[in-house]
Amino acid sequence: MPAEPQIKPLAYKKRKWFFRVLILTFAVIMPLVVFYATGYRFDFSKVSPNIISTGGMYISVPVDGADIYINEELVRDIRVFRRASYIENLNAGIHRVHVQSEGLQTWVKELPVQSHIVTEVQSFNMPAVPQIRLIGGWISGTGRQVFPKVATTTIAQKFSFASTTEQVLASTTIATSTLTANQEYDFVRSLFGTSTESETLVDRVVQEVNNAFVFTEGATSTATATPTTTVINRDMKLYEDNGEVYASWLGRESDIPYYFCVNYQAASSTVSQYGEHVYEGVATVLATMPITETQNISGRICRDTIRIDRKGKEVKMFDFFPNSTDLVLLLLDDGLYVTEIDDRAWQNVQLLYPGTDIDVRVSSGRIYVKDDVYLMEVFTELAVQQ
Amino acid sequence: MEEDSHLLEYARRPDFKVGRATELSGKNRAFYRMMEILPGVASWATLIGVILLSIYAPFVAAYFVIAFAIYWLLKTAFLTFHLRYNWKRMRHHMKLDWGQMIERFEYGHLYHMVILPYYKEPESVIDATLTSLAHSNYDKKSLIVVLASEERAGEEAQQIAKTMKHKWNDTFGSFLVTTHPQDVPGEMAGKGSNATYAAEQARKEVLDPHGIRYNHTLVSIFDIDTVLYPDYFNCLVWHFMTAERPLKSSFQPVPVFNNNIWEAPAIARVVAMSSTFWEMVQQERPERMATFSSHSVSFQALYEVGYWQSNMVSEDSRIYWNLLLANNGEYDVIPLSYPVSMDANAAPTLWGTVKNIYRQHRRWTYGVENFVYIVYHFTKNKKIPLRRRIAITLQQAEGYWSLVTNPIMLFILGWAPIFLGSQEFHQTVLSYNLPIMVRDLLTLAMFGLVVSSIISLTLIPPRPNHKSRFIYLVMALQWILVPVTMIIFSAIPGLDAQTRLMFGKYMGFWVTPKARIDSK
Numbered sequence: 001m002p003a004e005p006q007i008k009p010l011a012y013k014k015r016k017w018f019f020r021v022l023i024l025t026f027a028v029i030m031p032l033v034v035f036y037a038t039g040y041r042f043d044f045s046k047v048s049p050n051i052i053s054t055g056g057m058y059i060s061v062p063v064d065g066a067d068i069y070i071n072e073e074l075v076r077d078i079r080v081f082r083r084a085s086y087i088e089n090l091n092a093g094i095h096r097v098h099v100q101s102e103g104l105q106t107w108v109k110e111l112p113v114q115s116h117i118v119t120e121v122q123s124f125n126m127p128a129v130p131q132i133r134l135i136g137g138w139i140s141g142t143g144r145q146v147f148p149k150v151a152t153t154t155i156a157q158k159f160s161f162a163s164t165t166e167q168v169l170a171s172t173t174i175a176t177s178t179l180t181a182n183q184e185y186d187f188v189r190s191l192f193g194t195s196t197e198s199e200t201l202v203d204r205v206v207q208e209v210n211n212a213f214v215f216t217e218g219a220t221s222t223a224t225a226t227p228t229t230t231v232i233n234r235d236m237k238l239y240e241d242n243g244e245v246y247a248s249w250l251g252r253e254s255d256i257p258y259y260f261c262v263n264y265q266a267a268s269s270t271v272s273q274y275g276e277h278v279y280e281g282v283a284t285v286l287a288t289m290p291i292t293e294t295q296n297i298s299g300r301i302c303r304d305t306i307r308i309d310r311k312g313k314e315v316k317m318f319d320f321f322p323n324s325t326d327l328v329l330l331l332l333d334d335g336l337y338v339t340e341i342d343d344r345a346w347q348n349v350q351l352l353y354p355g356t357d358i359d360v361r362v363s364s365g366r367i368y369v370k371d372d373v374y375l376m377e378v379f380t381e382l383a384v385q386q
Numbered sequence: 387m388e389e390d391s392h393l394l395e396y397a398r399r400p401d402f403k404v405g406r407a408t409e410l411s412g413k414n415r416a417f418y419r420m421m422e423i424l425p426g427v428a429s430w431a432t433l434i435g436v437i438l439l440s441i442y443a444p445f446v447a448a449y450f451v452i453a454f455a456i457y458w459l460l461k462t463a464f465l466t467f468h469l470r471y472n473w474k475r476m477r478h479h480m481k482l483d484w485g486q487m488i489e490r491f492e493y494g495h496l497y498h499m500v501i502l503p504y505y506k507e508p509e510s511v512i513d514a515t516l517t518s519l520a521h522s523n524y525d526k527k528s529l530i531v532v533l534a535s536e537e538r539a540g541e542e543a544q545q546i547a548k549t550m551k552h553k554w555n556d557t558f559g560s561f562l563v564t565t566h567p568q569d570v571p572g573e574m575a576g577k578g579s580n581a582t583y584a585a586e587q588a589r590k591e592v593l594d595p596h597g598i599r600y601n602h603t604l605v606s607i608f609d610i611d612t613v614l615y616p617d618y619f620n621c622l623v624w625h626f627m628t629a630e631r632p633l634k635s636s637f638q639p640v641p642v643f644n645n646n647i648w649e650a651p652a653i654a655r656v657v658a659m660s661s662t663f664w665e666m667v668q669q670e671r672p673e674r675m676a677t678f679s680s681h682s683v684s685f686q687a688l689y690e691v692g693y694w695q696s697n698m699v700s701e702d703s704r705i706y707w708n709l710l711l712a713n714n715g716e717y718d719v720i721p722l723s724y725p726v727s728m729d730a731n732a733a734p735t736l737w738g739t740v741k742n743i744y745r746q747h748r749r750w751t752y753g754v755e756n757f758v759y760i761v762y763h764f765t766k767n768k769k770i771p772l773r774r775r776i777a778i779t780l781q782q783a784e785g786y787w788s789l790v791t792n793p794i795m796l797f798i799l800g801w802a803p804i805f806l807g808s809q810e811f812h813q814t815v816l817s818y819n820l821p822i823m824v825r826d827l828l829t830l831a832m833f834g835l836v837v838s839s840i841i842s843l844t845l846i847p848p849r850p851n852h853k854s855r856f857i858y859l860v861m862a863l864q865w866i867l868v869p870v871t872m873i874i875f876s877a878i879p880g881l882d883a884q885t886r887l888m889f890g891k892y893m894g895f896w897v898t899p900k901a902r903i904d905s906k
Contacts (some may be wrong), residue, residue, distance in 0.1 A: 005478060010471050029456055037820065037823050086818055118813055254808070
């Protein structure tokens with residue numbers, strides 16, 4: 001038996017040595033991590049490797065499984081934050097971004113990326129084929145929407161451009177005495193201001209509810225009159241002025257959405273990076289500032305109003321896209337469109353439902369369309385066929 | 387004490403055993419009060435500072451958070467290095483035949499006084515402790531067992547004492563039951579006052595009548611749930627006999643909180659093992675050690691400072707500082723790297739366990755009162771080398787500050803710049819990378835938890851038959867609770883304790899319930 005334990009206490013010298021190694025490690029790692037975190041990268045692609053400054057892009061993609069392309073290349077190395085993707089290591093300059101998914105329209109935008117700065121953007125992808133659910137006046141015993149006095153082929157032809165989520169019964173021979181009245185139909189008709197005896201009752205209920213609750217901020221507006229001239233949702237206002245539709249920020253400057261702001265260096269770079277129309281807004285802001293401040297200004301400048309692209313067509317109606325203050329529903333001459341307020345480079349405009357003689361209402365987060373005599377709900381996502 | 391001639395010179399000062407500022411007067415009182423305020427102010431200032439920095443200088447705050455996460459990673463590596471080494475050393479010590487190793491010494495003159503203060507703990511807990519004493523590989527006739535009861539615990543506690551004396555009286559050299567009177571002026575009801583009373587009674591009733599010399603008596607004060615490993619006293623004697631200055635040293639075993647580990651819920655297991663691991667780390671850096679919980683010390687040393695303080699909460703650590711100061715810095719803690727088993731803090735219900743652990747840790751972290759005491763006396767006792775005084779002050783300050791601030795900064799305030807920073811900050815690559823970097827660094831630091839998980843599995847007692855093997859998996863995975871336990875049972879009770887001290891809301895002694903849960 002030994003006189004003393006073979007394993008001695010950890011020697012002070014050894015501990016001190018290890019401590020010093022860790023201090024050295026800290027001294028080496030700290031600047032490297034900070035450099036990396038701020039966007040510096042070592043570029044090995046060149047013959048003589050050097051340090052470059054990179055930026056990033058943060059893309060909100062509401063569609064699950066959508067592919068993101070930057071400069072026509074599929075991005076694989078992304079960090080996913082819920083329904084958004086953070087793409088690192090982008091060189092400063094203009095980058096073309098595609099977001100696409102099967103069955104959906106493609107969203108495309110050209111955006112500038114600056115060193116050490118993350119360009120934020122939100123894509124949206126409406127269905128390539130309109131997704132509708134017809135709302136009949138009657139419901140059969142099996143729960144189907146029923147369109148009496150209409151031939152099945154008539155409906156099929158009428159909506160051949162769209163995908164319907166439910167099968168409907170259409171027959172010129174069905175007697176309504178065997179059916180149940182569809183209350184949803186009555187409600188939707190009331191939204192479009194068509195009155196029947198039963199609708200009067202619904203109208204009254206709606207009116208009572210509206211009287212009981214004052215819908216102000218936070219509630220997506222329901223159109224009560226056509227044409228709409230001002231709609232406010234939270235701190236965002238949509239308004240019409242001289243045939244144009246504008247989006248205007250009413251809230252605190254610190255909470256302003258990113259697309260109202262640009263990183264301004266000079267007029268020329270702002271025009272080339274974001275477009276002349278964006279510079280016009282920036283110039284308006286600069287004009288309100290004291291000249292001493294504008295001489296050497298460089299950094300974030302925010303406008304408070306953005307014009308919505310109406311594609312040169314007459315706007316019949318506009319409203320916020322359900323549950324969003326970043327997207328706008330536009331009813332134009334040839335159909336219902338969704339467009340983004342973000343006007344950097346250009347505004348993506350996607351067709352939601354085509355038609356020259358349609359009317360639209362938004363209620364409780366749902367979009368209702370009246371096309372001829374037909375009422376329907378239009379979906380903004382790919383609906384599952386039943 | 388009738389007189390104080392036996393006390394060391396510095397221990398005769400009237401303020402030697404000061405417990406709080408209100409016991410002093412004049413400038414001393416003002417200084418002591420300032421020191422009581424300092425830890426809380428430092429911790430709150432740090433936490434609020436990080437928030438303000440995040441709002442007004444988010445870039446600086448982000449760099450600070452990154453630096454802090456790297457520091458944490460390296461600190462984890464540093465502590466894991468010590469932990470793993472001590473684990474290796476402790477296992478080695480447990481395999482040694484210490485009885486044989488001390489044969490080369492003449493130690494027959496040594497007596498072991500074992501003081502077991504208790505309050506209302508059940509008979510089974512006390513009996514288990516005495517049973518382990520009886521099973522130790524040491525001459526039981528050299529053991530003087532002092533079962534220290536409290537008058538305020540009532541008749542039932544006295545009855546238990548009688549039962550224990552009847553059962554164990556003949557097993558040990560001496561078995562003394564003491565009853566600490568209640569409501570003694572100037573005393574705080576708690577372990578310190580009870581132990582001090584017991585030690586003095588033992589001196590009068592056992593040591594002096596039998597002519598046992600104080601410098602031949604080693605006092606081991608154990609929490610009542612302490613179960614000894616068989617070679618504890620042999621190991622203690624070896625370290626005592628080989629110590630550079632045995633009468634100027636305290637001997638610290640590793641408290642392994644595993645008596646009831648199979649019955650305790652996961653959260654109690656993690657907290658208990660974390661406490662054990664911290665003590666294991668400290669065993670490898672004795673210059674930062676103070677005595678904690680169960681420990682041993684010569685009676686001579688205790689007698690020279692008047693035993694434990696009776697007017698404060700964390701007497702187990704304070705006795706070391708008393709001894710260090712009274713001996714003008716010529717005093718050490720010698721780590722034994724040998725375990726004693728104690729109870730994990732577990733109540734019959736999960737919520738009860740959470741409450742008990744919180745209270746226990748608040749009491750432990752109230753040890754910050756020792757920082758005040760040390761700084762105060764370091765300004766008085768100039769015989770301790772200045773360098774040592776500064777080193778100890780900084781070590782203790784860092785310890786109490788980091789205990790409270792580190793977990794909160796890492797797991798909560800690390801994200802503050804992202805939530806509180808300006809728009810200019812939010813649009814930067816740094817803002818987006820900050821949570822990723824911090825998350826990655828903390829994930830890397832998880833290797834420390836993996837090591838902890840492995841080591842913890844080697845420290846648990848054999849699995850009872852009624853427990854499924856599946857629980858091993860749970861015990862390995864339970865370590866993911868560490869971020870939560872660090873905040874709830876370390877940072878928040880620490881902040882609670884420091885805040886109480888800061889506002890002069892002095893804490894009393896809360897007795898940890900030691901009832902064992904019947905798992906069946």
